[in-house]
Amino acid sequence: MARLNINGQDREVDVDPDTPLLWVIREQLGLTGTKFACGVAQCGACTIHIDGIATRSCVMPVSAVAPEQKILTIEGLSPDGSHPLQKAWLAHEVPQCGYCQAGMIMAAAGLLQQNPNPSDEDINAEITNICRCGTYNRVRAAIKEAAADTTNAG
Amino acid sequence: MTIATNVSRRNFLIGSSAAMGGFVLGFHVPFTKEALAQTALPPEVNAWVVIKPDDTVVIRIARSEMGQGTLTGLAQLVAEELECDWSKVTTEYPTPGQNVARDRVWGNFSTGGSRGIRESHDYVRQGGAAARHMLVAAAAAEWDVTASECSVDKGVITHGASNRTTTYGAMAEAAAKQTPPGNVVLKDPKDWKIVGQPLPRLDTVEKLTGKQIYGTDLTFPGMLNAAVKACPHFGGKIASFDAAAVSSMPGVRKVVQLDDVTVGVIADTWWRAKTALDALPVTWDEGPNKDVSSASIAEMLKEGLEADDAFVLRNEGDVQTQFSGGGKVLSAVYAFPYQNHATMEPMNATALYTTERCEVWAPTQNGEASLAAAAEAAGLPIRQCDVHKVHLGGGFGRRGMQDYVRQAVQLAREVPGTHVKLIWSREEDMLHGAYHPTTQCKMTGALDAEGNLTALHMRISGQSILASVRPEAMQGGMDPVVFQGLTQNSPEGHLAYTIPNLRIDHAMRNPPVPPGFWRGVNLNQNAIYMECFLDELADAAGVDPLEFRRKLMVNHPKHLAVLNAAAEGIGWDKPAAEGVHRGLGQIMGFGSYVAAAAEVSVADGRMKIHRIVAATDPGHQVNPAQIERQVEGSFVYGLSAALYGECTIGNGRVEQENFDTYEVLRMAEMPEVETIIMPSGGFWGGVGEPTIAVAAPAVLNALFAATGKRIRMLPLKNHDLA
Numbered sequence: 001m002a003r004l005n006i007n008g009q010d011r012e013v014d015v016d017p018d019t020p021l022l023w024v025i026r027e028q029l030g031l032t033g034t035k036f037a038c039g040v041a042q043c044g045a046c047t048i049h050i051d052g053i054a055t056r057s058c059v060m061p062v063s064a065v066a067p068e069q070k071i072l073t074i075e076g077l078s079p080d081g082s083h084p085l086q087k088a089w090l091a092h093e094v095p096q097c098g099y100c101q102a103g104m105i106m107a108a109a110g111l112l113q114q115n116p117n118p119s120d121e122d123i124n125a126e127i128t129n130i131c132r133c134g135t136y137n138r139v140r141a142a143i144k145e146a147a148a149d150t151t152n153a154g
Numbered sequence: 155m156t157i158a159t160n161v162s163r164r165n166f167l168i169g170s171s172a173a174m175g176g177f178v179l180g181f182h183v184p185f186t187k188e189a190l191a192q193t194a195l196p197p198e199v200n201a202w203v204v205i206k207p208d209d210t211v212v213i214r215i216a217r218s219e220m221g222q223g224t225l226t227g228l229a230q231l232v233a234e235e236l237e238c239d240w241s242k243v244t245t246e247y248p249t250p251g252q253n254v255a256r257d258r259v260w261g262n263f264s265t266g267g268s269r270g271i272r273e274s275h276d277y278v279r280q281g282g283a284a285a286r287h288m289l290v291a292a293a294a295a296e297w298d299v300t301a302s303e304c305s306v307d308k309g310v311i312t313h314g315a316s317n318r319t320t321t322y323g324a325m326a327e328a329a330a331k332q333t334p335p336g337n338v339v340l341k342d343p344k345d346w347k348i349v350g351q352p353l354p355r356l357d358t359v360e361k362l363t364g365k366q367i368y369g370t371d372l373t374f375p376g377m378l379n380a381a382v383k384a385c386p387h388f389g390g391k392i393a394s395f396d397a398a399a400v401s402s403m404p405g406v407r408k409v410v411q412l413d414d415v416t417v418g419v420i421a422d423t424w425w426r427a428k429t430a431l432d433a434l435p436v437t438w439d440e441g442p443n444k445d446v447s448s449a450s451i452a453e454m455l456k457e458g459l460e461a462d463d464a465f466v467l468r469n470e471g472d473v474q475t476q477f478s479g480g481g482k483v484l485s486a487v488y489a490f491p492y493q494n495h496a497t498m499e500p501m502n503a504t505a506l507y508t509t510e511r512c513e514v515w516a517p518t519q520n521g522e523a524s525l526a527a528a529a530e531a532a533g534l535p536i537r538q539c540d541v542h543k544v545h546l547g548g549g550f551g552r553r554g555m556q557d558y559v560r561q562a563v564q565l566a567r568e569v570p571g572t573h574v575k576l577i578w579s580r581e582e583d584m585l586h587g588a589y590h591p592t593t594q595c596k597m598t599g600a601l602d603a604e605g606n607l608t609a610l611h612m613r614i615s616g617q618s619i620l621a622s623v624r625p626e627a628m629q630g631g632m633d634p635v636v637f638q639g640l641t642q643n644s645p646e647g648h649l650a651y652t653i654p655n656l657r658i659d660h661a662m663r664n665p666p667v668p669p670g671f672w673r674g675v676n677l678n679q680n681a682i683y684m685e686c687f688l689d690e691l692a693d694a695a696g697v698d699p700l701e702f703r704r705k706l707m708v709n710h711p712k713h714l715a716v717l718n719a720a721a722e723g724i725g726w727d728k729p730a731a732e733g734v735h736r737g738l739g740q741i742m743g744f745g746s747y748v749a750a751a752a753e754v755s756v757a758d759g760r761m762k763i764h765r766i767v768a769a770t771d772p773g774h775q776v777n778p779a780q781i782e783r784q785v786e787g788s789f790v791y792g793l794s795a796a797l798y799g800e801c802t803i804g805n806g807r808v809e810q811e812n813f814d815t816y817e818v819l820r821m822a823e824m825p826e827v828e829t830i831i832m833p834s835g836g837f838w839g840g841v842g843e844p845t846i847a848v849a850a851p852a853v854l855n856a857l858f859a860a861t862g863k864r865i866r867m868l869p870l871k872n873h874d875l876a
């Protein structure tokens with residue numbers, strides 16, 4: 001039995017302790033916005049936040065997360081798609097197939113949390129997620145727009 | 155000749171391959187009176203258009219959305235003729251089973267070859283226009299006036315003379331009872347209001363919140379999950395496995411042998427299925443190809459470069475005489491390795507089987523082929539089966555193959571009455587691709603004393619996709635798809651260059667690695683061979699590469715126009731910034747003319763791509779915003795292959811199993827891309843693929859300008875640039 005705090009809710013799940021957090025999120029908790037694509041921390045499709053830090057959940061065993069640590073998935077990023085990144089993503093129409101996009105947005109949200117005004121180099125260094133459809137330039141533009149948005153608002 | 159991408163238009167073979175004993179369905183033109191006649195209840199106005207009482211317009215989309223935006227583009231085409239309110243448009247997929255039951259009213263479901271729009275624009279627009287006629291006729295009948303006195307705008311029908319209006323929603327039910335018009339006149343493109351506009355796509359919002367459901371996300375009450383492992387050695391099979399060793403592991407329901415090559419585990423969750431599968435002791439019979447390696451394949455292809463026998467596409471003039479005629483003769487050998495599609499979403503499908511019925515939920519590029527594969531695997535007639543399509547997490551050609559659908563059904567047969575969701579691991583996906591085939595190419599060219607290209611011989615040696623995937627489409631043993639972009643006059647893609655002595659031929663050499671259509675297909679390497687070698691010739695002639703091409707392109711103004719646009723966009727006639735070098739390339743493919751120009755620099759042995767300008771003439775443009783995205787994405791796909799993409803073979807199997815060894819382009823290397831769309835009208839070209847082909851040549855030619863090195867054996871990662 002594992003206790004997890006996910007998107008602000010405490011949940012108990014009956015699961016083998018070495019199950020990757022990704023699969024607990026998807027299969028036990030039914031939150032399928034977080035995606036499986038490589039399973040070896042290479043692509044970022046499974047990116048979530050643990051205490052605000054962007055984390056690739058496919059290689060993190062559920063037993064490594066303490067009950068009080070706050071797990072955030074794409075479903076919890078905003079109640080209605082109104083996070084500045086989601087708004088910028090919509091304005092730039094970033095997604096193509098969309099499969100990598102939840103991970104991209106979560107990685108970007110992690111970046112902005114650490115660094116509200118990232119340079120191109122910061123973005124290059126931090127957003128190493130794979131997108132096979134090739135949305136990188138629009139991901140970059142949307143991050144910059146969201147950063148400007150947040151900075152202006154703040 | 156015409157290239158064989160149109161083979162499926164008549165006597166369409168519905169099946170994942172000829173070998174599986176497909177089901178032949180005659181494909182008549184789907185827009186016929188019978189096809190339009192009502193077999194479903196209102197508010198379906200016709201097969202393409204459903205209008206709800208609240209004026210919501212549901213447009214039916216036969217092709218699959220995999221990121222390319224076809225859902226939005228096809229809806230625009232229907233909506234244009236329907237004259238509905240775009241803000242009220244939604245879409246739905248009819249099922250392949252419904253298509254079969256309704257005499258293929260929706261035509262072809264196959265989504266590949268950048269054909270979604272260019273192959274169906276005519277009949278989907280007719281569908282929209284016919285629905286408009288019926289809606290207006292219904293209103294006219296109610297008002298007892300003639301339809302020609304009524305006008306329509308954004309879903310509101312008006313009879314000006316009597317000042318009456320009504321809406322599509324109010325008329326839908328009556329419209330459905332109207333006789334469909336015998337024939338309809340489509341709008342002149344100059345009157346388009348929705349087509350040609352950069353409208354936002356219809357499927358973005360759900361992709362930002364995690365709500366979009368992909369095949370891997372499906373869930374049903376009581377559903378079980380499965381993981382499979384097929385023998386990684388091509389041509390090999392299972393020697394033995396020890397089911398008892400894992401059958402009592404947590405959650406495991408069944409260890410299943412699907413066929414000679416595949417074993418799977420069904421469990422309560424996917425993670426437990428995969429864990430048990432990883433623990434399952436399996437030994438493989440490596441089969442007849444265990445000594446096949448990248449080196450042995452390269453040898454096989456190399457022999458083909460000089461072989462006497464070859465399939466000849468073009469033989470104009472006499473190249474041999476020119477080559478021995480005393481001018482300058484240049485020769486170079488290029489090679490392009492196997493590539494995996496590597497869609498972000500691994501292969502997956504969910505199936506429910508009973509002895510009476512089989513249903514499948516799948517991300518598929520060809521719903522009808524999925525249906526045929528499901529029926530065959532289920533051992534049931536097609537009418538007792540159906541396939542529900544879900545959006546694809548990438549397709550790129552891989553999801554035209556139906557192996558994963560067949561497997562899902564084989565697994566579901568083990569637990570009748572229970573849904574089974576099969577997801578491949580990334581490793582399974584990497585080891586069981588439908589790989590972009592490998593070829594080598596020997597280019598030989600002759601220059602006269604003035605530096606004119608007098609003769610060119612292009613000898614391609616290597617693998618045919620059709621020979622493996624669709625042998626019935628071969629033409630007398632020749633695979634015409636090998637020659638994409640090189641034909642004399644195919645509207646699919648013809649060569650821009652007029653060369654007095656020209657020979658293009660193919661020595662088919664088929665290694666035992668399963669090939670498939672990989673986004674851009676053979677246009678990709680053909681463009682590299684042709685465009686990089688032309689640069690070599692220009693260099694040998696001491697002529698600017700753009701000028702060298704222009705001289706050969708006088709008979710092909712559309713090719714030249716996109717090349718000029720890309721060159722102008724990059725500033726070809728002005729000096730580049732210090733340390734920055736330029737290259738360009740052009741080709742025609744999938745019915746469109748494309749060109750690219752790139753700027754790169756090299757420092758400490760590392761290349762940086764600064765900027766790319768791309769020009770596209772697709773004839774008509776349906777949604778320029780989506781074309782831009784396809785063009786940008788094409789550079790990621792094409793440059794991933796050029797820089798990194800390589801499935802090597804050892805021991806008769808692929809050696810790369812995940813993204814740590816099969817690297818792809820990421821954000822840090824992504825250049826700026828400027829897209830010029832220059833639709834010249836009068837034809838319909840595809841946009842999802844052609845630009846991929848010019849990505850590598852533009853960059854490789856710029857790299858030569860920067861370093862003096864010709865990279866002829868891809869990928870670039872294997873070369874030292876220092």
Ligand code: FES
Nearest residue numbers: 038041043044058
């Ligand atoms: S699925 Fe976790 S990084 Fe790829």
Ligand code: FES
Nearest residue numbers: 097098131132133
């Ligand atoms: S949008 Fe398809 S993989 Fe990124």
